[in-house]
Amino acid sequence: MKKCVRCDTELKPGKSLCHVCKAFNAVTDEHSSVTCDEDDTSTSLAETESAEHKRLNVGEWNPIFGKEEGKKGGIVTTSVNILAGTPGAGKSTGVISLIRSALKAHPKRVVMYLSGEELKSEVRSRADRLGCTKDELERFRIIELIKDPGNIPGIFNKWKPVIGIVDSIQGICGKDDSVAEQLCTDAKRSIAAPLECPMILISHVNKGAEVAGAMTLQHAVDGTFLLMPIDDQLRQLEALKNRNGPTRSIYFTMTEAGLVRARAPEEDE
Numbered sequence: 001m002k003k004c005v006r007c008d009t010e011l012k013p014g015k016s017l018c019h020v021c022k023a024f025n026a027v028t029d030e031h032s033s034v035t036c037d038e039d040d041t042s043t044s045l046a047e048t049e050s051a052e053h054k055r056l057n058v059g060e061w062n063p064i065f066g067k068e069e070g071k072k073g074g075i076v077t078t079s080v081n082i083l084a085g086t087p088g089a090g091k092s093t094g095v096i097s098l099i100r101s102a103l104k105a106h107p108k109r110v111v112m113y114l115s116g117e118e119l120k121s122e123v124r125s126r127a128d129r130l131g132c133t134k135d136e137l138e139r140f141r142i143i144e145l146i147k148d149p150g151n152i153p154g155i156f157n158k159w160k161p162v163i164g165i166v167d168s169i170q171g172i173c174g175k176d177d178s179v180a181e182q183l184c185t186d187a188k189r190s191i192a193a194p195l196e197c198p199m200i201l202i203s204h205v206n207k208g209a210e211v212a213g214a215m216t217l218q219h220a221v222d223g224t225f226l227l228m229p230i231d232d233q234l235r236q237l238e239a240l241k242n243r244n245g246p247t248r249s250i251y252f253t254m255t256e257a258g259l260v261r262a263r264a265p266e267e268d269e
Contacts, residue, residue: 053244054078056163056198059101060252060261061094064225064237066245075163076244077196080187082169082218084203084211085227090235090252091202092118094227094259095165096130098200102163103136109162113142114152116171120144130258149173149183153190160195168202170212177214184220211240234262 002011004018011018055067055074065081067073075081085091099111115123120142127137141159146152149172156164166172166183173180187199201221204212211217211224218224224241230251238249252259 054196056102057105058098058163059104060259061098061101061237064239064242064245064248064250065223066242073245075198075200076222077198078193079222079244080184080192080199080201080220081223081225082201082203082211082221083225083227084205086205086209086229089227089229090254090259091227092123092167093126093130093254094237094252095167095200095202096127096132097258099140099163099165100130100132100136103139106162110139110141110159111163111165112156112159112161113140113165113167114146114155114172115142115144115167116146117168118144129256146172149179149186152183153186156191156195156197161197164191164197164199166199166201168204169217170204177217180213181216181220184217188220188222230265234265235259 002013003009004011004021007018007021009018009020053068054077055065055072056077057072057074058065061075062073065073065075065079083091083095099113102111103109113123123142123144124137127140132140141161143155152166164187166187169180169183173183184201187201191197192199203217205226206212209226209228211226218241221241222243223239223245226236226238226240228236228238230236233254235252235254236249237252239245239247241247249264251262251264253262
């Protein structure tokens, strides 16, 4: 005799729809037991050690990413983050300053910069303008106009950089949100987590000043940060989502030397 596994009602021969709870195909033989195909590896949360985030010093950007109690702030080394903003807001300029801080914190490591829109020479000109030293330039690895996201994990596993920049999601993945979502997933599972290499994925914004692409992209990452101009010089960097810290805003002034931390407008009133 077949029974409904939900309400234990005996089913008529040849029927798969329970006439009581309306469950379909939720049937089992009265002599059988319900089993799980997956191995039961569940554990008590009390037996699980709490993870202590390792953070990378990224200079003046540290406060936006958060910090552990009693420790200095910085970007979590296993995190993947989206940095979005309007053209000219200073995204590419800002990450150069962030990169320099990371290189200073790890004098023997390299950074990896994947450019989907700019030539190496253009990135080099910006680095020169922002005062990168000879040592920093030598440890600044760059691949220009990369178009195949599937190659990215292999590149990072070869170089094992201290931090990775993708500029930009749209430049590398085009308008295909499924490809972009796979990039975010690969960045977490194949790069950030195993290599302890935080990733910053630069993104465009749409006409409504919202992060471009499907919302699933933001679900796939640890943090979403929006850099927007307040006026010709002042920039607001806002944490829209941050699994590893607070959602807050910090401010920068755009100068010839790049983005420099500034006071919040209300502090000057």
